[in-house]
Amino acid sequence: MxxxxxxxxxxxxxxxxxxxxxxxxxxxxxxxxxxxxxxxxxxxxxxxxxxxxxxxxxxxxxxxxxxxxxxxxxxxxxxxxxxxxxxxxxxxxxxxxxxxxxxxxxxxATGDLPAAIGRPATRALLGTGIDTLERVARHSEAELLALHGVGPKAVRVLKEELARKGLGLRA
Missing domain, CATH: 3.90.1150.30 (Aspartate Aminotransferase, domain 1)
Structure with missing residues (x-):
């Protein structure tokens, strides 16, 4: 229901x-x-x-x-x-x-990236060819934070979404 x-x-x-x-x-x-x-x-x-x-x-x-x-x-x-x-x-x-x-x-065009990461983070990820959560999981937290527009909040939201799908960031 x-x-x-x-x-x-x-x-x-x-x-x-x-x-x-x-x-x-x-x-x-x-x-x-x-x-x-x-x-x-x-x-x-x-x-x-x-x-x-x-x-x-x-x-x-x-x-x-x-x-x-x-x-x-x-x-x-x-x-x-x-x-x-x-x-x-x-x-x-x-x-x-x-x-x-x-x-x-x-x-x-944003694939399954969560809107909660914000537009700057979405643009940064899409600009590097990262348009799905599976592609996000191929990167480390440090690599994501190095992208202009991706901050700690965006990484936290991405980690939560990845966890819901049984995925995680690369170590």
Whole structure:
């Protein structure tokens, strides 16, 4: 069973996401464009591309198409009926559908690097070809700290994420 806390964590982990309300519902937007909301009765609504909506409808038996003037704009499904991994993917797809193209492309380029390391650290890592946590694990703490833009906080966050995946920095 997925919770509002998991929805909030998935949405707010994406760049430039803001939380607010929309018609009394908890809502998430990127640069003013809503991509996810939660009704008071526990249904999550996601603004998805037509292809992503079709896939979500096929994968989730209780999902319902959301239409605006007869045009499909996303899906609606019970939050409790979707597992956390699927919710994360759906929220990311909805965010990508509504985010400006450059922002979405930049977010895709960061691989699985956590946003919490900050933009300077992300740019520093990407600039040296380190775009995944697996590639981070090939380096030592000293090597990472030597990169301009990577500080102790970024290294701490990276270590925590690596530990969650059963990885660690090179000794």
């Amino acid at each position: 997925t919770t509002i806390a998991q929805l909030r964590k998935a949405a707010l982990a994406l760049p430039e996401t803001e939380e607010g309300t929309h018609f009394g519902m908890a809502a998430f937007s990127v640069r003013g464009k809503g991509f996810a909301s939660l009704t008071k009765d526990g249904w999550v609504q996601l603004r998805l591309s037509e292809d992503d909506a079709r896939a979500a409808l096929a994968a989730h038996a209780g999902a319902v198409a959301v239409l605006r003037s007869g045009t499909p704009i996303g899906v609606r499904l019970a939050l409790a009926d979707v597992n956390g991994k699927d919710l994360n993917a759906l929220v990311r797809a909805a965010w990508s559908n509504r985010a400006p193209k450059r922002l979405a492309a930049a977010a895709d």
